[in-house]
Amino acid sequence: MSYLDHIQACNRWDPADFLPFVVAGEHLGSVRRRFADALTALGSDFSLAGGALHWASAPAGFDDRSQAMSAICEDLERRGLISHRHGERYPVTPGRRDQARFLIDRACAPYFGVRAFGQHVNGFVRGDHGLMLWVARRSASRRVYPNYLDHVVAGGLPWGIGLAENLRKECWEEAALPADIADRARPVGAVTYCRDSDRGLKPDVIFCYDLELPPDVVPRCNDDEVSAFYLWPVEQVMTTVRDGDTFKLNCNLVIIDFLIRHGLIAPDDPDYVALVQGLRAPLGARE
Amino acid sequence: MSYLDHIQACNRWDPADFLPFVVAGEHLGSVRRRFADALTALGSDFSLAGGALHWASAPAGFDDRSQAMSAICEDLERRGLISHRHGERYPVTPGRRDQARFLIDRACAPYFGVRAFGQHVNGFVRGDHGLMLWVARRSASRRVYPNYLDHVVAGGLPWGIGLAENLRKECWEEAALPADIADRARPVGAVTYCRDSDRGLKPDVIFCYDLELPPDVVPRCNDDEVSAFYLWPVEQVMTTVRDGDTFKLNCNLVIIDFLIRHGLIAPDDPDYVALVQGLRAPLGARE
Numbered sequence: 001m002s003y004l005d006h007i008q009a010c011n012r013w014d015p016a017d018f019l020p021f022v023v024a025g026e027h028l029g030s031v032r033r034r035f036a037d038a039l040t041a042l043g044s045d046f047s048l049a050g051g052a053l054h055w056a057s058a059p060a061g062f063d064d065r066s067q068a069m070s071a072i073c074e075d076l077e078r079r080g081l082i083s084h085r086h087g088e089r090y091p092v093t094p095g096r097r098d099q100a101r102f103l104i105d106r107a108c109a110p111y112f113g114v115r116a117f118g119q120h121v122n123g124f125v126r127g128d129h130g131l132m133l134w135v136a137r138r139s140a141s142r143r144v145y146p147n148y149l150d151h152v153v154a155g156g157l158p159w160g161i162g163l164a165e166n167l168r169k170e171c172w173e174e175a176a177l178p179a180d181i182a183d184r185a186r187p188v189g190a191v192t193y194c195r196d197s198d199r200g201l202k203p204d205v206i207f208c209y210d211l212e213l214p215p216d217v218v219p220r221c222n223d224d225e226v227s228a229f230y231l232w233p234v235e236q237v238m239t240t241v242r243d244g245d246t247f248k249l250n251c252n253l254v255i256i257d258f259l260i261r262h263g264l265i266a267p268d269d270p271d272y273v274a275l276v277q278g279l280r281a282p283l284g285a286r287e
Numbered sequence: 288m289s290y291l292d293h294i295q296a297c298n299r300w301d302p303a304d305f306l307p308f309v310v311a312g313e314h315l316g317s318v319r320r321r322f323a324d325a326l327t328a329l330g331s332d333f334s335l336a337g338g339a340l341h342w343a344s345a346p347a348g349f350d351d352r353s354q355a356m357s358a359i360c361e362d363l364e365r366r367g368l369i370s371h372r373h374g375e376r377y378p379v380t381p382g383r384r385d386q387a388r389f390l391i392d393r394a395c396a397p398y399f400g401v402r403a404f405g406q407h408v409n410g411f412v413r414g415d416h417g418l419m420l421w422v423a424r425r426s427a428s429r430r431v432y433p434n435y436l437d438h439v440v441a442g443g444l445p446w447g448i449g450l451a452e453n454l455r456k457e458c459w460e461e462a463a464l465p466a467d468i469a470d471r472a473r474p475v476g477a478v479t480y481c482r483d484s485d486r487g488l489k490p491d492v493i494f495c496y497d498l499e500l501p502p503d504v505v506p507r508c509n510d511d512e513v514s515a516f517y518l519w520p521v522e523q524v525m526t527t528v529r530d531g532d533t534f535k536l537n538c539n540l541v542i543i544d545f546l547i548r549h550g551l552i553a554p555d556d557p558d559y560v561a562l563v564q565g566l567r568a569p570l571g572a573r574e
Contacts, residue, residue, distance in 0.1 A: 096557060163554050186550040190563045207554045261548055263473040267450050267494045270383060276477045280564040 001243050004271045006252035007278035009245075013196035020052040021112050023065075027052075028092050028101060030113030030201045030284055038081055045072060058102075065102035073108045082108055083199060084143075088158040090116055103159050113201030115283055116156065119167055120254040121185055121209045123152035123175075123219065124234075131234040131262065133255075134219055136174070136226045138248065149240070149247040151254065152219050152229065153177065153211075163187075163207065174226060175219035185209040188261060191253045191279045203283035208254050210261075234264060253279055288530050291558045293539035294565035296532075300483035307339040308399050310352075314339075315379050315388060317400030317488045317571055325368055332359060345389075352389035360395045369395055370486060371430075375445040377403055390446050400488030402570055403443065406454055407541040408472055408496045410439035410462075410506065411521075418521040418549065420542075421506055423461070423513045425535065436527070436534040438541065439498075439506050439516065440464070450474075450494065461513060462506035472496040475548060478540045478566045490570035495541050497548075521551060540566055 019036050021029035031039070036053040039046040045057040059065050066089070076082040086107035091100030092114045109116050123134035134152035138145055155170040157163070164183070171182035188210050194203040213219075219229045232240075241247060241255050257279050259265040265275065306323050308316035318326070323340040326333040332344040346352050353376070363369040373394035378387030379401045396403050410421035421439035425432055442457040444450070451470070458469035475497050481490040500506075506516045519527075525546060528539050544566050546552040552562065 096560070098557075187553050188548050188550065190554070190560055192560065192564060205560055207559075261475050263475065266474050267477070270385075272494075273383070273477055273479065273492055277479060277567040277569075280567045282564075 001245065002271065003242055003252075003256050003265065003269075003275055004278065006241065006245075006249070006256065007193070007275065007281070010193035010195050010249055010253055011278070011281045013194055013201060017196065018113060018201055019048075021055070021114070022052045023055045023058050023092075023101060024060075026094055026101065028094055028112075028114055030203075031111065032113075032200055035081070035111060035200065042079075062100070062102055066104075069102055069104050073105050076108070076111075082111055088156065089160075090114070090156070091159045097157065097159075100159060106156060106158065107199070110197055110200035110202050113203065113284065115203050115205065118154065118156045118204065118206045118250075119163065119170065119209065120151045120206050120251065121153040121167070121171070121211050122254065122258045123211045123213050125213050125215055125231065127215065129233065131264075132231050133234055133237045133258075134175075134213065135230045135232050135237065136219075137228040137230070139224055139227045141224065145248045147227075149251065150226070151251055154248075154251065154254075157207075167209070173223050175229070176222040177213075177217070177219060181211070181213070181217060185211040189257065191250075191257055192283055193250065193253060193281050194284050195249075201284065204250065205283070206250060206254060208257055210258070234259075234262075238264065288532065289558065290529055290539075290543050290552065290556075290562055291565065293528065293532075293536070293543065294480070294562065294568075297480035297482050297536055297540055298565070298568045300481055300488060304483065305400060305488055306335075308342070308401070309339045310342045310345050310379075310388060313381055313388065315381055315399075315401055317490075318398065319400075319487055322368070322398060322487065329366075349387070349389055353391075356389055356391050360392050363395070363398075369398055375443065376447075377401070377443070378446045384444065384446075387446065393443060393445065394486070397484055397487035397489050400490065400571065402490050402492065405441065405443045405491065405493045405537075406450065406457065406496065407438045407493050407538065408440040408454070408458070408498050409541065409545045410498045410500050412500050412502055412518065414502065416520065418551075419518050420521055420524045420545075421462075421500065422517045422519050422524065423506075424515040424517070426511055426514045428511060432535045434514075436538065437513070438538055441535075441538070441541075444494075454496070460510050462516070463509040464500075464504070464506060468498070468500070468504060472498040476544065478537075478544055479570055480537065480540060480568050481571050482536075488571065491537065492570070493537060493541060495544055497545070521546075521549075525551065 018030040020027045021031045031053050047056045085105045088106040089103040090106050090109045093099045125132045136150040138148050153174050168179045168182040171177040191206050305317040307314045308318045318340050334343045372392045375393040376390040377393050377396045380386045412419040423437040425435050427433050440461050455466045455469040458464040478493050
């Protein structure tokens, strides 16, 4: 493994396997060809035209459209065409979160290959012996990436909540970090990638944060999502990321960005420019 | 103006105006069509084939090839096809600096559209009233961008010198900062862009550094490249970059990257993702 391998793993997809997902003339996502075929076989809600899948029966308004998609996803889950529903709703947007055209269940988003947004927090401590990073172990009971290593705080960005508010919520739920600590998290950029996953295409935007924690602030498990927290020397994090695949896939990218910004991966690394560029990959074929 | 405008200004070029520059079967740069025509009209050194300009007479070895290109550039300057020569030599590479196939005079590099590398240093002070940035005013006598604002230290990376050594050299020459201060500069990433300039195509890689300076360390002009240094509150730098074009073109990009990494441009900026991605634009058509 190498740092670059992780970036490539998060950007593995073949445009030939997907069709544009179009709603009211707008390209909002990408659907796997066989999922598109299954949708059109079900009735007249979806149609194929001009090499794209169109949501033909989409109502006009934001609320009506969101409700209609909710009913469609419920039906698709019942038919076994969608694995499950999550309960949280994501915006479906051609660009930013605030440009949502309608909402979709979080777990259904990849089936339609719509852009998703998340937040990851690099929680670190400046110790006597250098930088230490807080690392979380995901619970064995998690549906996705059970037992994998994770950021101290990381989560998706549902519709209807601001970035600061969601960060506070996640900091409390996942690591029992109070609001005054959460508010110290500094936005430091974003990583973007586009990946073919079991459920479909994932064109993701992860907003990255650095949160320097005082040595006496110790995250603790506040829900059932995390089984343990470790405070690791940054060198241990580096070798764990570089040489293995024990971190949740997208965490590797956020950590590589952290290592570059903190000068721990330096410009003499032969892959430096490829890493810096690769961390901001295009979000699908529409760019 | 907006931050995004600066990124677009550094990535303005039309691939239709350029032909690949090929040496021994390798795509090493891009030449403007009329420059390619002028080169082929001169004799048999260059030829057009397969929609590319080939350096037909290129000798085999690194040194011989570099010498031959030096003689060609001398001749082209005499004929007025190249504005001037700089004296420093840049690597001509399909990828990294250490993969150089031959050398070319720095001022001649854009004519052949070869990848160039530089280093920019964000020199800053943490004051009682927040972050302050050191800003340089380029001398009126500079050939390029006279009187423009610049980084406290910034320079191109010639062949045959390491990154740390070149940084020390530039810190001393441009700002009279001694080696022990220069060595505190932390590499924090890179910005990449590709721009159509007067002289030709500029696919550039700028390695970015953050250098926190103690309040009592004051840069001073050590050569004739800089006429003055200013210590500005970061808010003044932000408005100057955002609303005008008084900074040397590529400095805007490195400063925007600094502002993002320090949380001063935050994810609630509507252009956030476009900025983060735009700062790492492809280095020409070959990617």
